[in-house]
Amino acid sequence: MSKGEQTKQEIVERALALAGEVGLEGLSLGVLAAGMSLSKSGLFAHFRSKEALQLEVLQRAIDHFIEDVVAPALREPRGEPRLRRLFDLHLQWIHGNGRRGSCFFMALTHEYDDRPGPVRDLLVQSQRDWYDTVSRVVRAAVEEGHLRADLDTDQFAYEFVGIGMVFQQSAKLLENPRAEERARAAFETLLSRSRP
Numbered sequence: 001m002s003k004g005e006q007t008k009q010e011i012v013e014r015a016l017a018l019a020g021e022v023g024l025e026g027l028s029l030g031v032l033a034a035g036m037s038l039s040k041s042g043l044f045a046h047f048r049s050k051e052a053l054q055l056e057v058l059q060r061a062i063d064h065f066i067e068d069v070v071a072p073a074l075r076e077p078r079g080e081p082r083l084r085r086l087f088d089l090h091l092q093w094i095h096g097n098g099r100r101g102s103c104f105f106m107a108l109t110h111e112y113d114d115r116p117g118p119v120r121d122l123l124v125q126s127q128r129d130w131y132d133t134v135s136r137v138v139r140a141a142v143e144e145g146h147l148r149a150d151l152d153t154d155q156f157a158y159e160f161v162g163i164g165m166v167f168q169q170s171a172k173l174l175e176n177p178r179a180e181e182r183a184r185a186a187f188e189t190l191l192s193r194s195r196p
Helices: 003-022 029-035 040-047 050-074 080-095 103-110 118-143 153-173 178-196
Strands: none
Touching: 003 029, 003 040, 003 103, 029 040, 029 050, 029 178, 040 050, 040 153, 050 080, 050 118, 080 118, 080 153, 080 178, 103 118, 103 153, 118 153, 153 178
């Protein structure tokens, strides 16, 4: 990796950490440059626009999510073991998993829900991919005979993702000490309703 590419990667990681606090729209090239001892023009040379930086930051967050949640879960045996691992890793991601204090994508959902453009488009695609991933894992559990053959896998994915959203709100905003216990109970109820 060239020095320029290494610097760009460091900028993206720093911007991701900053965006976790101020959102993507709150990213300031000046503040970011000063925090990295770069000139604003030096930082601008890597990205050409704030939107280009935002897209790189969002893509990096997507890559981290795949590395931390999706890829390890897909290494588990097909069926319920994989589904359980996906759920566990998703809760860990929301807890922060060493990257930040809550789910970056849930925060961006509120920031970009009615703001059109390339950043929103990438966010929407990433969330569709997440729902599709959950649905595929659920379909595999159906194929393995762990879940009912007539199960609506898209509905299961909807509820699975919803449990994560409520967990984040309960754990982070409301500081409910039983948030994880309740999320796990909701997941077990969802599984129980879905078994043959």
